Amino acid sequence: MRFVLENMEKDVYYLGLQIANENKVVLNRIRNNGCAAIIKGGNNYSVDLGFTRIGVPYFDCICRYYYEQQHLACKHIVATALMYDRHRNIPDPDDNMVKSSCTTTIAPPQEKRP
Numbered sequence: 001m002r003f004v005l006e007n008m009e010k011d012v013y014y015l016g017l018q019i020a021n022e023n024k025v026v027l028n029r030i031r032n033n034g035c036a037a038i039i040k041g042g043n044n045y046s047v048d049l050g051f052t053r054i055g056v057p058y059f060d061c062i063c064r065y066y067y068e069q070q071h072l073a074c075k076h077i078v079a080t081a082l083m084y085d086r087h088r089n090i091p092d093p094d095d096n097m098v099k100s101s102c103t104t105t106i107a108p109p110q111e112k113r114p
């Protein structure tokens with residue numbers, strides 16, 4: 001989970017937490033070094049996360065946010081990471097951890113703002 005925290009916006013964490021708490025995450029292919037999951041909802045999103053053999057973290061999701069933000073984790077990835085950690089009896093990060101670890105929001109281009 002920590003490596004995900006370092007690559008996302010704080011708001012996204014809470015969206016992901018909500019998804020995890022609503023039991024919309026179906027973990028499958030759980031491995032020692034990662035897992036894959038399906039997020040149920042209006043659309044189903046498939047997520048993959050874990051570590052490579054040399055210990056480099058990776059994550060992937062099929063949603064538009066992830067695609068557009070390049071390497072920032074989306075709420076689906078956050079939800080999957082939370083459920084994966086819970087599966088391994090690792091507690092959710094607390095608010096302070098979220099606050100101090102999250103990437104500060106990456107400013108969108110000014111002209112897109114209302």
Ligand SMILES: [Zn+2]
Pocket residue numbers: 045061062063064065066074075076077
């Ligand atoms: Zn996603």
